Each structure stands twice: as C-alpha cells, then as structure tokens.
Amino acid sequence: xxxxxxxxxxxxxxxxxxxxxxxxxxxxxxxxxxxxxxxxxxxxxxxxxxxxxxxxxxxxxxxxxxxxxx
Amino acid sequence: xxxxxxxxxxxxxxxxxxxxxxxxxxxxxxxxxxxxxxxxxxxxxxxxxxxxxxxxxxxxxxxxxxxxxxxxxxxxxxxxxxxxxxxxxxxxxxxxxxxxxxxxxxxxxxxxxxxxxxxxxxxxxxxxxxxxxxxxxxxxxxxxxxxxxxxxxxxxxxx
Numbered sequence: 001x002x003x004x005x006x007x008x009x010x011x012x013x014x015x016x017x018x019x020x021x022x023x024x025x026x027x028x029x030x031x032x033x034x035x036x037x038x039x040x041x042x043x044x045x046x047x048x049x050x051x052x053x054x055x056x057x058x059x060x061x062x063x064x065x066x067x068x069x070x
Numbered sequence: 071x072x073x074x075x076x077x078x079x080x081x082x083x084x085x086x087x088x089x090x091x092x093x094x095x096x097x098x099x100x101x102x103x104x105x106x107x108x109x110x111x112x113x114x115x116x117x118x119x120x121x122x123x124x125x126x127x128x129x130x131x132x133x134x135x136x137x138x139x140x141x142x143x144x145x146x147x148x149x150x151x152x153x154x155x156x157x158x159x160x161x162x163x164x165x166x167x168x169x170x171x172x173x174x175x176x177x178x179x180x181x182x183x184x185x186x187x188x189x190x191x192x193x194x195x196x197x198x199x200x201x202x203x204x205x206x207x208x209x210x211x212x213x214x215x216x217x218x219x220x221x222x223x224x225x226x227x228x229x
Binding site for chain 1 (some may be wrong): 228
C-alpha cells in the first residue's frame with residue numbers, strides 16, 4: 001500500500017539534532033513525534049509542518065515523501 | 071464539570087435506583103399483592119405467579135444498573151468515548167427492549183388467564199412504553215458514542 005513518509009531522521013542527522021530537542025522546539029510530545037516518524041499519524045496540522053520546517057531549516061518537500069506501492 | 075464529579079453523580083443515581091428497586095420488589099409489591107388477596111380472595115392463586123413475574127422482570131433492570139456503573143467508571147477515567155461504552159449502551163438498549171417485550175407478553179398472558187385487571191393491563195402499557203423509550207435513547211447514545219470515539223481517535227492521531 002502506498003504511503004506518505006516523514007523523513008525526520010534524515011533531517012535530524014543533517015542538522016545534528018536529537019529527537020527530544022526537535023520535539024521541544026516544535027512543541028509536541030515525544031510520543032506524537034514517534035507517531036509522526038512511524039507513519040501512524042492520520043493528519044498533520046499545517047502549523048506543525050511550519051514548526052518542523054522552521055526547526056530543521058528545510059522545505060516541506062525535504063520532510064515529506066510519497067512512497068508508491070510497486 | 072469534572073468527569074469524576076459527573077461519574078460520582080451518576081453512581082449516586084444508580085445506587086438510588088437500586089435501593090428503590092429493593093424497596094419495590096422486596097416490600098412494596100409483596101405488600102400490595104397481599105392487600106389485594108385480602109380484598110379479593112378469589113385472586114389468591116394469582117399472587118405468586120404475579121410476584122414471580124414481576125421479580126423476573128426486575129432482573130434486567132439491575133443488569134442495566136450494573137452496566138450504567140461500568141459506563142460511569144469509564145467516564146471517571148476520562149474515557150467516556152470508547153468502544154466499550156458504546157457496546158455497554160447497546161447492551162442496555164437490547165435489555166430494555168427485551169424486558170419491555172417480556173413485561174407486555176407477561177401482562178397479556180396473565181390477562182388471558184383472568185389474573186389481571188383491564189386497568190392494570192392498560193397501566194402496564196406505560197411501563198412498556200418507558201422501557202422502549204429507554205431502549206431507543208440508549209441505542210442513539212451508543213451510536214453517538216461510536217461516532218465520537220472515531221472523531222477522538224482521529225484527533226489523537228492528528229499531530
């Protein structure tokens with residue numbers, strides 16, 4: 001099944017930032033960050049996406065990837 | 071209002087109903103029955119069938135009280151909108167409908183056996199109607215709880 005993936009780990013490695021620090025900056029809990037990373041989120045607020053891009057200094061396209069089911 | 075306060079209030083009402091039920095089934099109904107037998111000795115044979123019928127009709131009422139208690143426990147845990155509560159409400163709806171049907175059939179049977187008064191039969195229809203009303207209300211609440219649970223789950227997974 002195709003899915004939308006959040007490449008947060010890739011950006012965290014590039015920016016040399018921890019998950020905890022990112023969660024603090026974005027203002028979400030570690031549990032919610034985990035839900036986002038594991039692809040279990042049903043929806044993402046635009047404000048959350050904004051904060052993620054701001055904290056990681058990147059574009060939304062750097063974070064979100066569409067994986068097609070081959 | 072806090073959910074714990076709401077839960078306590080619900081539990082107080084449930085205990086009140088339980089105590090009223092004990093008063094009704096253990097004291098009031100047998101006493102009324104005895105008074106009627108004294109007034110109309112020809113109906114003495116109907117005393118025990120009537121009493122047993124009313125006691126059996128009361129059992130689902132207590133089952134509903136227990137389910138109400140379980141629902142209030144979930145409410146106290148801030149878990150009002152959950153599948154468990156929806157299932158309990160559905161069970162309340164089914165029990166209420168079944169008890170109303172049993173009460174109607176029982177009254178009709180006792181009437182056919184000439185152990186009932188037309189006035190009492192007509193009055194019993196109001197009890198049947200209350201049972202059906204509780205059933206419909208519980209069914210509606212059950213469906214609304216399912217809908218609310220879905221919205222809550224979706225909201226919980228919105229980051």
